[in-house]
Amino acid sequence: MKTMTVADAKAHLSALLAEVEAGDGVIITRRGKPVARLIPEPRSKGFDWSDLQLWVSAPPRPGLTVEEMRKQDML
DSSP, X not given: OXXXXXXXXXXXXXXXXXXXXXXXXXEEEETTEEEEEEOOOXXXXXXXXXXXXXXXXXXXXXXXXXXXXXXXXXX
């Protein structure tokens, strides 16, 4: 992972964000000590309308806890 000073990060923020968007992480240092880690946001799998339609057509049974719904992959 690339290391960069706070001053360099401020001066080159747009380029730094482009690197992070490309999948590279960056450690930002102040006075030689790491103070932050900039990493890419995980990619969203997107929204699947068919999942919503399925869930609306057969909603969970009343009385199920959220934990039970998660175990049954209903949430």
